[in-house]
Amino acid sequence: MSTYIQNFIKFRPLLNELIMRDIKTKYRKSILGVFWTILNPLFMMVVLSVVFSNLFKFDIEYFPVYLLSGQLIFNFYNEATTSAMGAIIDNGPLIKKIYVPKYVFVLSRIFSSSINLLASFTALIFVMLAMRVELHYTVLLVPIPLFFIVFFSLGVGILLAAITVKFRDIMHLYSVFVTALMYLTPVIYPMSILPEWLEKIVLLNPITNILMMFRDVMMNNTVPSVSSILLAAVEVVVVMAAGLYVFYKRQDTFILDI
Template sequence: MLLQRHLTELAKHHGLLSALISRELKGRYRGSVLGFLWTFLNPLLLLCVYALVFSVYFRIQMDNYAVFMFCGLLPWVFFSGSLNEGAGAITDGGSLVTKVLFPLQVLPAVKVLAAFVNYLLSLPILFAFLLGWGVALTPKLLAFFPVAAVHILFTYALALLLSTANVFMRDTRHILGNFLTLWFFVTPILYPLSQVPEKWRTLVYLNPAAVFALSYQDLFFWGRWPRWDLLGLLALGSVVLLLAAVVIFEHYKEYFAEKI
C-alpha cells in the first residue's frame, strides 16, 4: 500500500523527473569544450585504462578480454555511480528539500535514472567493440530488458536507503565510497567467474552485484541467456528490499527538511 503510493507519486511527477534528469545529464558537462561528448568519451577512456592495465601489464589469458571486462564494467559504473550520487541526493538537495514541496523520492530516483540513461548511452560503444572484436550480437540481448529492470529496482532501493541514512549520519557517504571499492573487486567484473575457485562460487552467487555482472556478461559477451533462477530470486529480494527502503524512507522523510 505504502509502496504503491510511493511509486504512484513518483510516476505522477514524471515531468519533474525528466526535467531533473536532463538537468543532471546536461548540467554535468555544460561549460566544458566537448560537452555532451564526454558521455561517450568517459566510458571509452575508462576502457582504455583497464585494457592497458589488464591486457598489457597483467596479461590476463583470455580471448577478447578487454571487451569481456567492458560488459561488466559499464553496468558497475551505473550501479556505483547511482549509489554514490544517490546517497547524497537528499543532503545535497539544498533548497529543493528545505524550501519547495514535492515528493522527495524524486531526488534519489533522479540520480539512479540519470546514471541509467548514461549507461544506455554508452551501450552503442559497447556494441561497436563487441562487433569489432568479432563477438556476435545474438537475440539473447533481449534479456537486457528484464535484467536491467531488476537492476534498476535493486539500485533504487539501495539509493533510497542510503540517501535516508546519509541525512542522519553524514559518515554514510564516506563509508560507502570505500565499501564500493571492495565490492567492485569481489565482483567478477575484471575476471571471469571461471577464475574463482570452485568452492567459492556459491559465495559469489550470494553477491547481487555479481549476479548482475554475470547476467550482463552472459547476454552481451557469451551470447546465452542469464541464469533466470538467480535473477528471479534477486528480483524477489529487490522487491522486499524496496519495500523495506520505502517504509524507512517514508517514515523519516518528514525530518529531512529540518535536518539539512
C-alpha cells in the same frame, strides 16, 4: 496506492526537469559534453585491457568486451547509488520552501544515471562490432539484466538517501565500501581463477548475478536461467522494500536534519 500514482503524475514534469538539470550540471563547461558518457568507458577499457591482459594473461576471448561489460554494470551501480545518496541533502533548500515528494529527487539521480547507462551500452555495441564479436539473438534479452541493475540501484539509493541525511559519515564510508565491492565483483577477472571459498563469497554479491546474466546475453549466447532471474528478482524486491520502508519512516524528519 492511487494517491501515490496521482502524485507521481502530478510531479512528473518536475522529475523531467530534475533529470535534465542533473545531466547539464554534470557536463557543464565541458567541450564534449555528454559524449564523455561514451568516451570514459572506452578510455578505461583501453587502459585496463592493456594492463590486465598483459599482466595477468587472462584466458578470455575478447577481453576488452568482457571488461567493458563489467564496467558498464558496476559503474552504473556506483554512479547511481553515490549520486542518489546526496539527493535529499543537495536539494535541501527546495525541500524547505515547497512541498515536493522527496523520492522524486532520488528518482532523478537514478534516471539521469540510466541515461549514461544507455550511452555506455552504445559504446559496448560499437566495441563488439569493431572487434567482430558476433551479436546473437540473446542480445534482445538485455533489458532483463538492465532492469534488475537499475531497480536494485534504486532500492540501494533510496536507502542511502534516507540514512545519509541523519548520518553524513556514510558518504565517506560508502566510497570505501564501493571499492571493496568492486573487487568482489568479477568486473576485471574471470570467476575461474578464484579459489572455491572466494568464489562463494563473490557469488553472494547481488551485482555478480546480474553481471553474469548481462554477459550471458551479450557475449555467451545464453538465455538467463530461471534460477538466476528469480534470485535477481528476490534481491531487487528485498532491497526496494527495505529502502522504501526506511525512506517512508524518515522522510518527515528530513527537513530537521538537512
